[in-house]
Amino acid sequence: MLVYLSKRLLMTFLVIAVTSVIAFLLVHLSGDPAAAMAGEGASQADIETVRETYGFDRPLYVQYLDWVSRVVTGDLGRSTYLRADVTDVLARHLPVTATLGVCALGFALALSIPLGVLAALRPNTMIDRFSLWLAVAGQALPSFLFALGLMYLFGVYLRVLPISGSETWWHFIMPSVALGYYATPAIMRLTRSGMLDVMLSDHVRTARAYGLSPWRVVVRHGLRHAIIPVVSLAAVQLGFMLGGSIVIETIFSLKGIGHLAWESIQRADIEVIQAILLVIAVAYAVLTLLADLLNAALDPRIRIS
Amino acid sequence: MSDDTRILSVRGLNVQIPIPGSTLWPVRDVNIDVGRGETVAVVGESGCGKSLTALAIMGLLPRQAKVQSEALRLNAESLAEASPKRWRQLRGDRIAMIFQDPMTALDPCYRIGDQMCEILQQHRKISRSAAMKRSLDLLGKVGIPAPEERLKQYPHQLSGGLRQRVMIAMALLCEPELIIADEPTTALDVTIQAQILRLLRDIQRETNIGLLLITHDLGVVAGMADRIVVMYGGEVVEVGTCDQVLAQPLHPYTEGLVRSIPVPGETEQGEALGYIPGIVPRQVGERTACGFVDRCPYATSACREEPIAMRDAGDGRLMRCILPTDGSARDPDVWILPDETSAQSATNSGSL
Numbered sequence: 001m002l003v004y005l006s007k008r009l010l011m012t013f014l015v016i017a018v019t020s021v022i023a024f025l026l027v028h029l030s031g032d033p034a035a036a037m038a039g040e041g042a043s044q045a046d047i048e049t050v051r052e053t054y055g056f057d058r059p060l061y062v063q064y065l066d067w068v069s070r071v072v073t074g075d076l077g078r079s080t081y082l083r084a085d086v087t088d089v090l091a092r093h094l095p096v097t098a099t100l101g102v103c104a105l106g107f108a109l110a111l112s113i114p115l116g117v118l119a120a121l122r123p124n125t126m127i128d129r130f131s132l133w134l135a136v137a138g139q140a141l142p143s144f145l146f147a148l149g150l151m152y153l154f155g156v157y158l159r160v161l162p163i164s165g166s167e168t169w170w171h172f173i174m175p176s177v178a179l180g181y182y183a184t185p186a187i188m189r190l191t192r193s194g195m196l197d198v199m200l201s202d203h204v205r206t207a208r209a210y211g212l213s214p215w216r217v218v219v220r221h222g223l224r225h226a227i228i229p230v231v232s233l234a235a236v237q238l239g240f241m242l243g244g245s246i247v248i249e250t251i252f253s254l255k256g257i258g259h260l261a262w263e264s265i266q267r268a269d270i271e272v273i274q275a276i277l278l279v280i281a282v283a284y285a286v287l288t289l290l291a292d293l294l295n296a297a298l299d300p301r302i303r304i305s
Numbered sequence: 306m307s308d309d310t311r312i313l314s315v316r317g318l319n320v321q322i323p324i325p326g327s328t329l330w331p332v333r334d335v336n337i338d339v340g341r342g343e344t345v346a347v348v349g350e351s352g353c354g355k356s357l358t359a360l361a362i363m364g365l366l367p368r369q370a371k372v373q374s375e376a377l378r379l380n381a382e383s384l385a386e387a388s389p390k391r392w393r394q395l396r397g398d399r400i401a402m403i404f405q406d407p408m409t410a411l412d413p414c415y416r417i418g419d420q421m422c423e424i425l426q427q428h429r430k431i432s433r434s435a436a437m438k439r440s441l442d443l444l445g446k447v448g449i450p451a452p453e454e455r456l457k458q459y460p461h462q463l464s465g466g467l468r469q470r471v472m473i474a475m476a477l478l479c480e481p482e483l484i485i486a487d488e489p490t491t492a493l494d495v496t497i498q499a500q501i502l503r504l505l506r507d508i509q510r511e512t513n514i515g516l517l518l519i520t521h522d523l524g525v526v527a528g529m530a531d532r533i534v535v536m537y538g539g540e541v542v543e544v545g546t547c548d549q550v551l552a553q554p555l556h557p558y559t560e561g562l563v564r565s566i567p568v569p570g571e572t573e574q575g576e577a578l579g580y581i582p583g584i585v586p587r588q589v590g591e592r593t594a595c596g597f598v599d600r601c602p603y604a605t606s607a608c609r610e611e612p613i614a615m616r617d618a619g620d621g622r623l624m625r626c627i628l629p630t631d632g633s634a635r636d637p638d639v640w641i642l643p644d645e646t647s648a649q650s651a652t653n654s655g656s657l
Contacts, residue, residue, distance in 0.1 A: 202409035209363055209404075210397030210424045210475070220423075221412050300459045301413055 001303045004296060012289045019281035020071075024064050026277065027270050032056075036268040037080055071278065077271035081264075086275045089260070094279070096166050097249070097256035100179060101241035103172050105234060107180035108187055113230070116191025117223060120199065131192070135185035147178035147251045164253035175252040179245050183237045190233055194226030201225075228295050235291035239284040312482050312515040313339040313362065317375035320357050320366065320539075330588045331357050333539045336615075339483060342513040344506070346530035346547070348520060348562070352585040354539035355519045359485050362517075363402055364392045379483065398428040401476035405488035407468035411460040417444075417471055418456030421478060428479050443474040447504060466497035473504060483515045490525060502529060523566050527551055535559045538596035539588045541615070545622040555624040557601045564640040579640025595626070602639040603628060 155163035444452035564579030
């Protein structure tokens with residue numbers, strides 16, 4: 001277990017290190033940061049002043065190390081446009097996106113795992129066809145269209161849910177459903193195929209041959225195995241959602257990371273863009289690590305060699 | 306065998322499985338009895354329907370398989386009419402099953418002790434510590450060294466032979482009346498095979514459990530079984546005591562099986578062993594002839610006219626063949642077919 005854990009931790013660290021380099025370089029590759037910061041119509045002399053003030057004239061690796069050494073102390077720099085510490089800006093936007101992502105994944109799991117299990121237990125029946133139909137619809141329907149449909153139905157027609165903002169939990173229901181529905185098909189199909197396999201496996205036959213109740217057979221001896229790839233998939237999808245769904249956040253006027261990223265890119269707010277890239281990369285790496293640890297907890301063959 | 310010592314009684318068991326465009330009929334009209342303290346071996350090659358017969362007795366066949374029987378009784382209770390709930394109460398409690406591949410038959414996600422306790426607590430109102438105690442006792446009884454440690458281990462930490470011993474201990478948890486062992490030693494090393502068979506035999510004698518031993522290996526049967534049921538193509542083709550069937554097989558298929566085993570001290574080095582040409586044909590539709598006719602060296606035109614009925618061969622033996630029962634029509638060398646081309650053509654006709 002210790003070997004496994006240290007291997008996974010090392011991998012996570014390497015992923016974060018590499019993505020931080022990429023995050024850092026992307027900003028420099030997308031144009032002259034000094035020119036962007038100085039603004040349109042700035043003279044060459046102004047640009048040079050900015051370049052020296054912010055240290056853009058130093059070698060790249062020095063700038064990188066300087067940036068990293070500040071980042072690890074929690075200092076993500078200052079946004080020139082917002083005139084605020086990037087750490088504070090992120091602290092305002094991150095909770096909105098995190099709430100949305102977790103709620104959306106929760107909705108997706110709550111819908112897709114039971115449906116996937118039922119579809120696998122009764123293949124080629126009504127429930128299987130219904131879940132397939134739901135999956136195809138989820139995959140095919142653009143999320144903005146689905147979100148607008150929800151808004152019209154629950155916000156405008158029935159008037160039961162708020163259509164924009166992030167003040168209360170009620171505000172998160174529709175965005176979570178809209179975002180989560182998009183993640184549903186993949187999780188459901190993976191659950192279904194995993195369950196179809198595992199229910200034909202020898203150890204499930206043993207469980208049935210020893211008279212265990214159907215619930216125990218399906219959940220303890222079936223789903224526990226089928227869920228392992230689903231955990232990895234869900235971690236990736238949560239990472240994607242934490243990256244911020246620009247579309248969903250914009251439609252529902254949620255001031256989250258996606259929204260912030262989109263605005264910052266438009267105004268070339270380099271420090272913020274870098275910080276967001278880094279946060280997303282770290283989120284992905286940590287979620288993958290958590291998924292690996294969860295899988296190790298589910299399957300002893302992973303943790304005990 | 307009198308009715309009161311009979312644990313399992315199967316009469317006219319049929320299994321049919323619909324496939325696109327047709328219906329497979331892998332088990333037809335099978336009769337099997339197992340008495341208390343008796344070991345009955347069901348013998349046949351792969352695809353003869355012996356495993357499906359076992360699964361049908363356990364009520365474990367998939368939904369799409371149609372199972373019909375004139376009678377399927379455990380003690381006096383008819384299982385044919387049993388509800389799914391009653392089936393679950395009986396499985397693991399009154400009937401237990403040991404599977405072929407111990408590497409995959411245990412759930413890799415749970416400790417040995419947890420899996421054993423789960424079964425015991427499903428069938429008995431018993432505390433977890435008492436269930437652990439009984440599991441521990443049984444692991445010791447089936448000859449597992451350091452059973453306390455094994456209880457806490459996961460299946461993948463045990464060897465195949467140990468896992469099969471765990472399966473046997475599992476089968477004994479609720480003191481069943483009948484154990485069905487489906488090829489219990491096929492997946493094991495030869496040296497381990499003998500140990501596991503000896504263990505099964507000792508436990509069976511000690512506990513007076515009925516044992517239905519399913520195997521393709523006549524070598525396993527000798528010294529284990531009281532009676533032998535030979536299956537071919539989904540049908541029972543011969544029934545007799547172990548000694549009768551092995552020493553003097555009546556049905557040509559059984560004869561072919563017996564001729565294909567080398568006998569220590571009798572079979573000389575370099576001597577050709579017999580074999581049965583061809584493979585088991587797919588079982589579809591009603592029988593119109595003897596099921597073995599395409600592979601039988603004694604086949605005559607009479608064998609193709611109608612399906613062959615089971616008949617009494619004296620001494621309590623049954624056979625599904627029209628040959629005389631005294632062995633007068635037999636030729637021991639008929640199974641030695643060195644000519645590859647004749648074997649090849651037989652294979653083709655057998656698969657059609």
